Amino acid sequence: xxxxxxxxxxxxxxxxxxxxxxxxxxxxxxxxxxxxxxxxxxxxxxxxxxxxxxxxxxxxxxxxxxxxxxxxxxxxxxxxxxxxxxxxxxxxxxxxxxxxxxxxxxxxxxxxxxxxxxxxxxxxxxxxxxxxxxxxxxxxxxxxxxxxxxxxxxxxxxxxxxxxxxxxxxxxxxxxxxxxxxxxxxxxxxxxxxxxxxxxxxxxxxxxxxxxxxxxxxxxxxxxxxxxxxxxxxxxxxxxxxxxxxxxxxxxxxxxxxxxxxxxxxxxxxxxxxxxxxxxxxxxxxxxxxxxxxxxxxxxxxxxxxxxxxxxxxxxxxx
Amino acid sequence: xxxxxxxxxxxxxxxxxxxxxxxxxxxxxxxxxxxxxxxxxxxxxxxxxxxxxxxxxxxxxxxxxxxxxxxxxxxxxxxxxxxxxxxxxxxxxxxxxxxxxxxxxxxxxxxxxxxxxxxxxxxxxxxxxxxxxxxxxxxxxxxxxxxxxxxxxxxxxxxxxxxxxxxxxxxxxxxxxxxxxxxxxxxxxxxxxxxxxxxxxxxxxxxxxxxxxxxxxxxxxxxxxxxxxxxxxxxxxxxxxxxxxxxxxxxxxxxxxxxxxxxxxxxxxxxxxxxxxxxxxxxxxxxxxxxx
Numbered sequence: 001x002x003x004x005x006x007x008x009x010x011x012x013x014x015x016x017x018x019x020x021x022x023x024x025x026x027x028x029x030x031x032x033x034x035x036x037x038x039x040x041x042x043x044x045x046x047x048x049x050x051x052x053x054x055x056x057x058x059x060x061x062x063x064x065x066x067x068x069x070x071x072x073x074x075x076x077x078x079x080x081x082x083x084x085x086x087x088x089x090x091x092x093x094x095x096x097x098x099x100x101x102x103x104x105x106x107x108x109x110x111x112x113x114x115x116x117x118x119x120x121x122x123x124x125x126x127x128x129x130x131x132x133x134x135x136x137x138x139x140x141x142x143x144x145x146x147x148x149x150x151x152x153x154x155x156x157x158x159x160x161x162x163x164x165x166x167x168x169x170x171x172x173x174x175x176x177x178x179x180x181x182x183x184x185x186x187x188x189x190x191x192x193x194x195x196x197x198x199x200x201x202x203x204x205x206x207x208x209x210x211x212x213x214x215x216x217x218x219x220x221x222x223x224x225x226x227x228x229x230x231x232x233x234x235x236x237x238x239x240x241x242x243x244x245x246x247x248x249x250x251x252x253x254x255x256x257x258x259x260x261x262x263x264x265x266x267x268x269x270x271x272x273x274x275x276x277x278x279x280x281x282x283x284x285x286x287x288x289x290x291x292x293x294x295x296x297x298x299x300x301x302x303x304x305x306x307x308x309x310x311x312x313x314x315x316x317x318x319x
Numbered sequence: 320x321x322x323x324x325x326x327x328x329x330x331x332x333x334x335x336x337x338x339x340x341x342x343x344x345x346x347x348x349x350x351x352x353x354x355x356x357x358x359x360x361x362x363x364x365x366x367x368x369x370x371x372x373x374x375x376x377x378x379x380x381x382x383x384x385x386x387x388x389x390x391x392x393x394x395x396x397x398x399x400x401x402x403x404x405x406x407x408x409x410x411x412x413x414x415x416x417x418x419x420x421x422x423x424x425x426x427x428x429x430x431x432x433x434x435x436x437x438x439x440x441x442x443x444x445x446x447x448x449x450x451x452x453x454x455x456x457x458x459x460x461x462x463x464x465x466x467x468x469x470x471x472x473x474x475x476x477x478x479x480x481x482x483x484x485x486x487x488x489x490x491x492x493x494x495x496x497x498x499x500x501x502x503x504x505x506x507x508x509x510x511x512x513x514x515x516x517x518x519x520x521x522x523x524x525x526x527x528x529x530x531x532x533x534x535x536x537x538x539x540x541x542x543x544x545x546x547x548x549x550x551x552x553x554x555x556x557x558x559x560x561x562x563x564x565x566x567x568x569x570x571x572x573x574x575x576x577x578x579x580x581x582x583x584x585x586x587x588x589x590x591x592x593x594x595x596x597x598x599x600x601x602x603x604x605x606x607x608x609x610x611x
Contacts, residue, residue: 111354115550123589281429
């Protein structure tokens with residue numbers, strides 16, 4: 001395997017830039033909080049990217065996987081399990097839930113998977129809210145031990161993990177099958193790709209990633225949260241928005257999209273209030289209609305345009 | 320025995336409302352091969368329009384139905400022109416479906432947040448002089464608003480069926496459903512047919528909204544739950560099987576209602592999900608699909 005050293009070293013520099021400054025100087029809890037939120041978004045949108053962007057199955061209920069993992073992680077952690085074991089356990093519970101809904105709905109084409117996942121998310125919200133009290137809080141011993149730094153680094157670690165998982169899955173045989181299914185399911189089936197099997201694999205990995213995001217959320221927000229917030233369809237929409245705006249089916253798309261989204265909402269939430277969500281809605285539709293490759297595709301377009309401009313400038317001197 | 324009879328009566332009335340909720344969704348699904356996630360928002364907006372007509376002008380919700388339908392019809396036309404018609408450029412049905420899911424999800428987002436801006440996130444309902452009163456049906460009690468939902472559901476389903484099977488426009492709709500390319504070649508104005516179908520679907524959603532706001536309550540985020548009901552009903556009826564949407568709704572309503580005899584009423588929505596999954600596993604073509 002040939003490494004792209006330029007890209008690798010750029011990645012290393014980026015990681016150092018993300019790791020060192022919080023150690024060296026105090027960035028303040030504001031910036032750190034925004035970064036932690038950003039990490040949750042990136043993990044969740046990478047999860048959606050795998051099933052929606054690479055495999056082409058529109059999942060409208062990713063919040064169910066996020067939420068179930070938040071609950072499981074929260075209670076296991078509260079019972080004394082270390083957080084490093086609680087988050088994987090939450091992630092696993094998300095995968096089990098995914099298998100329950102995925103096995104019947106992924107067999108069929110069309111809207112069934114989208115409807116099934118949406119129904120699952122709504123039903124999960126109702127069931128969990130009925131079983132537990134409507135809000136959940138950690139005991140005081142946890143809240144006094146709260147500090148942002150370990151959350152920042154765990155979040156960064158999980159972002160790297162999620163991105164690496166997507167990178168290696170999409171560059172494997174499984175990834176090839178996933179893209180084949182997205183581009184033309186019938187053709188993939190005819191050429192011998194086991195469509196159903198690979199769809200389920202994609203869903204399970206995606207659910208586990210969403211579970212990581214959920215577990216991390218349980219680690220971050222421990223003082224007080226409401227179950228309706230953890231299971232709110234807002235999470236699904238945000239992940240979808242980040243992936244589509246950044247560029248579905250690209251590794252960098254969810255990252256760029258999440259940064260774009262978090263920065264914009266930081267700017268607009270104060271000036272526009274509720275209306276900023278409407279702006280996001282219009283933005284989303286415009287991107288779906290006119291920029292199917294998202295911002296990543298936009299970058300390529302600009303690059304191609306610049307290259308063409310450069311060529312046309314250079315050509316006379318060559319001749 | 321009395322309680323069973325009572326739950327059956329309520330189940331039928333609620334089921335007719337489910338059918339009414341699903342009619343517009345099923346129409347768009349069948350005719351245009353779109354999944355219209357925004358249908359729940361149509362319903363909610365219809366309810367809010369009736370709410371405004373009631374609180375600002377004092378018009379009875381059931382008398383305001385024509386006005387609500389008109390407003391919603393216009394909204395359907397505008398949305399089609401602005402957001403749905405670009406979808407037609409995708410030639411493959413699969414791709415159109417995926418894109419419609421994404422775009423209508425965005426539309427839902429825009430509509431829900433606009434509704435929140437205009438009417439605040441509070442839960443609203445219309446309380447009239449007859450809201451609490453009930454009717455005696457051979458020993459079972461049924462609220463007048465529930466009865467109104469039943470009647471309106473049946474009327475709307477009948478009207479839609481007559482429109483689709485007995486009129487020239489209905490012929491166009493069915494032709495465009497069958498094969499939009501061939502229909503276009505034989506002189507059907509496919510774009511216009513889609514446009515008007517979209518308006519009708521939104522108007523039907525508006526009627527459902529009026530029933531919901533006067534017999535239950537509405538909140539800006541409530542659309543998603545009604546959308547889900549609509550989807551389950553359409554899956555029960557079978558895709559594109561518009562004539563059987565109302566019976567499918569009644570079946571779902573009966574199932575949910577009877578289930579309250581056994582488990583807590585809070586689990587009605589999970590029961591809809593279980594029904595949905597069971598139908599998908601054993602009868603993916605819907606309960607009423609014809610053989611062959």
